[in-house]
Amino acid sequence: MDRPDPFYVVRDEIVKSLGQAKVEFDAWKHEVVSESTNIKTAETALKETIRNIDWDLEDLQETVQIVERNPSKFRISVEELRSRRHFLQEVKTVVKNVKDQLHHPDELLNGNSRNIYFDVATANKARSAAETGIGGDGGEGGGGFTEDLKWRSEHPGTDAPGLLAEQVALLREQDEHLDQLGSSISRLKQMSHRIGGELGDQVALLDEFSEEMTHTESRLDNAMRRAARLLHIDSSRAQWFVIGILLLTLLVILILFVIL
Numbered sequence: 001m002d003r004p005d006p007f008y009v010v011r012d013e014i015v016k017s018l019g020q021a022k023v024e025f026d027a028w029k030h031e032v033v034s035e036s037t038n039i040k041t042a043e044t045a046l047k048e049t050i051r052n053i054d055w056d057l058e059d060l061q062e063t064v065q066i067v068e069r070n071p072s073k074f075r076i077s078v079e080e081l082r083s084r085r086h087f088l089q090e091v092k093t094v095v096k097n098v099k100d101q102l103h104h105p106d107e108l109l110n111g112n113s114r115n116i117y118f119d120v121a122t123a124n125k126a127r128s129a130a131e132t133g134i135g136g137d138g139g140e141g142g143g144g145f146t147e148d149l150k151w152r153s154e155h156p157g158t159d160a161p162g163l164l165a166e167q168v169a170l171l172r173e174q175d176e177h178l179d180q181l182g183s184s185i186s187r188l189k190q191m192s193h194r195i196g197g198e199l200g201d202q203v204a205l206l207d208e209f210s211e212e213m214t215h216t217e218s219r220l221d222n223a224m225r226r227a228a229r230l231l232h233i234d235s236s237r238a239q240w241f242v243i244g245i246l247l248l249t250l251l252v253i254l255i256l257f258v259i260l
Contacts, residue, residue, distance in 0.1 A: 006182045006185050007060065007064070007084060014056045014057070017053045018119075021050060021053065021094075025046055025098060027045075027046075028046050033108055039105075043102065048196060048200060050098055051196060053095055059188055059189060063181065063185065074177070086121075090121065094116060098116060101116065
């Protein structure tokens with residue numbers, strides 16, 4: 001009846017995303033320092049990865065809070081909870097440092113770049129009682145099964161089949177809780193990824209629209225300049241036409257004056 005702990009499922013996704021973020025962060029720094037024209041592309045990719053890590057952190061924080069509210073139900077030790085909170089804090093620090101660096105790219109040009117360590121310490125997965133069905137040796141809420149055996153030994157009238165049935169029912173209940181928690185996290189993750197994809201599409205559309213507007217504005221400026229030149233030419237021709245008519249009229253008047 002072993003089921004994967006949702007915390008470790010999401011944690012592994014975050015560790016994988018941190019590796020990707022490190023590669024994208026190094027690429028972005030290179031583009032900034034070399035003042036390349038691909039800075040925007042590298043920055044967009046890095047921001048999207050950091051945004052996905054943020055959403056995964058929210059899911060992970062929710063699992064920790066659920067366990068903290070009722071640690072006896074999931075039989076997670078105090079040390080394990082402390083390790084999970086420490087992991088969350090380290091990842092939050094990495095995300096914050098990357099965001100700060102993105103907001104201040106000029107620091108790279110001035111040689112004041114920050115050292116960001118993406119290698120977050122992850123303790124080896126300690127099997128909790130929720131996975132084994134057996135409590136720990138001193139952790140909070142970790143002695144349920146052992147205490148049950150002790151109680152049974154102190155009350156010999158209780159039969160072994162009853163104990164087995166109770167343990168099976170307890171394991172099934174724990175499996176159901178983990179399944180519900182895993183399903184909720186999976187739905188949230190899928191929804192967040194869909195939203196991220198839609199936002200990425202919107203950003204791309206806005207970029208295309210901005211480029212189209214710039215191109216249209218340039219064409220409009222060229223058309224206005226050509227129209228101004230045509231109007232200037234037409235105005236000069238009209239002036240010469242009026243001058244010609246006046247000269248012709250003056251010539252006719254002179255001829256009539258001489259004849260008469």
